Amino acid sequence: MNLELTEEQKLIQSTARDFAEKELAPVAAALDRGEESREKFLANIAKLADLGFMGLNIKSAYGGAEAGSVALSLAITEIARACASTAVTLAVNNLVAEIIQTTGTEEQKKKHLRDICSGAYPAASLALTEPGAGSDSAAVSTLAERDGDGWVLNGSKIFITSAPYAGVFAVFAVTDKAAPKGSGISCFLVEAGTPGLVIGREEHKMGQRASATNEVSFENCRVPGDALLGALNKGFSSAAEGLAGGRINIGSLGLGIGLAAIDYATAYAADRKQFGRSISEFQAVQWMIAESYTELEAGRMLLMNAAARREAGKPHTKEAAMCKMYATEAANRACYNAVQLLGGYGYTDQFPVERYARDARVTSIYEGTNEVQRFIVAREILKSL
Amino acid sequence: MKILVCIKQIPDMASKFKPNAAGSWFSEADLAFRMNEYDEYAVEEAVKLREKDPASELAVLSVGPARVVEALKKALAMGCDRAVHVPDEEAYRKDPWQIASIIAGYAKKGNFDIIFTGMQSQDRGSAQIGPLLAGMLGFSCVTTAIGFSLEGRTATAKRELEGGAKGVVKAALPAVITCQLGLNTPRYPTLPNIMKAKKKEIAVLNAAELSSEAALAGTEKFYAPVKKGTGLVLEGGDAAALAGKLIDVLKEKTTVLRG
């Protein structure tokens, strides 16, 4: 058993940490409050692309770093420690890139992977969720109909991360209305600027506010035949592998926020004096610290296990769902404790823990709610009986 | 042009330091290590020089335990061509004279035109390796460089002097240049370069074969200072003078006011 990171993984982790401390941490609070511009946010995303963070697990032939799933998890955690909005952008870009890498044609890879990796696309979006299809994602109703050698898309998506600045969208749409639920769905690569691709209103969110989350609709949006990504009518099953990776990404993101919160709160507790001594001398405070670090460490081990299995090409559907569920809940509890440890100060925006708490909240919702993760875990366990 | 850059790995200086069992140095247990900050300026300057001349070659060297390979790999990822590791699990026991002798033992066979080092290490802070190395090799030496350029075989360096004054010196190659904060902004290694650096050579050399010099000075005792606040209070004079002083401090001691 070897739990040591390789030197390359350590270097990627420390590069992400240095970048996050120097470039992201100083602006994260202002970005959250809207006091820093979106241009600033995207400028940092562009710098991360220059450093190779957008195609972490993409082959070097397509402009990626080919650094593996473990390194991707480590990088997202470090970025999320400073700015969760930046981390989710990075996570989704890498997710879309990996889906294109595993299911795309050579032309699609050459065209889109290079642009995602280099930052020529400021971001990439995954457009799956619809008003009528959230947890029940197989219920999507956006329709793609044959039109000569191309397709015409109609329908609307909701909660699409990075939509206003994405260069390409991986869009899930029904291609066979007669097929049983879940099996007549295909994935299309729709480029920004395609007529009929309409970026709708941006949500005002509780957290991760610097990252845009928008409605996206397709109004007779015509795409060429080679926009089809992966096999026709198999969009769901072929993206499943990528989506498992997406869960590891979000677990890693949660871990980063949780660590940031409890690190801050622990240092604060060591400093804060009440009743004539440091509050860290009180057992109730110590238990909060001990429990949060223990849970986050458990989350980290689950993440590393899932990521290592993914990197080794082993099955990891169950492990990815487990780590997403556990790490994001551990992160939310750590944020709860962090606000508690700062008392009234924790509830104000003079201190970063209220932002961490807001940023962490969505990690148990998106990329499949944690209830959905639980039924994936149970399904994987029960099917082996 | 043959360039050498010498680096050291040091603990994260924000760590809590405890003496080791012998009480002669700090305990390395529980510490995270990284490249000495001044050495990052040295690597960056060396890589910039290397990039200007495709025919040049840039080697990076470190004397230290197995963990320093990570710092060497970072330097390779930043753009060094090859690395030299002189393994020494207890390098902290060696004094600057011995470390400089080991490096000189390697460098005298290497025909280097220019050697960059950090101005000092953040942990020991002796600032002796560069000047000693220059002496042993018979190279010219410029310390605490905050600006550097090369024209033919003449290096021009801006130096930081006491009290904030600056000076410009010229030195003939071969030369040793020790690098100070403000010289440059070290690049982040890109992820593809981190992965590609795996294929670059890391030669492993035996310290005893490079030098058998005995120590000239021994470190007797290590103790960690009691923790105190890190603030600095500027007093006296009118507001304008104080503001001027503040700007000087920020320029000298931090990167906030550097372009």
Ligand SMILES: Cc1cc2nc3c(=O)[nH]c(=O)nc-3n(C[C@H](O)[C@H](O)[C@H](O)COP(=O)(O)OP(=O)(O)OC[C@H]3O[C@@H](n4cnc5c(N)ncnc54)[C@H](O)[C@@H]3O)c2cc1C
């Ligand atoms: C900030 C943000 C960014 C997002 N980014 C993207 C994106 O880039 N691309 C994209 O496609 N989507 C994105 N989403 C959508 C996200 O994945 C969905 O919100 C999520 O899958 C849940 O769907 P829903 O909101 O419709 O909730 P619902 O499915 O309506 O769920 C409501 C509640 O019911 C529970 N529930 C539902 N079904 C069951 C069940 N069978 N058993 C037990 N409990 C159940 C859920 O767990 C949840 O607690 C994003 C969402 C947010 C908030």
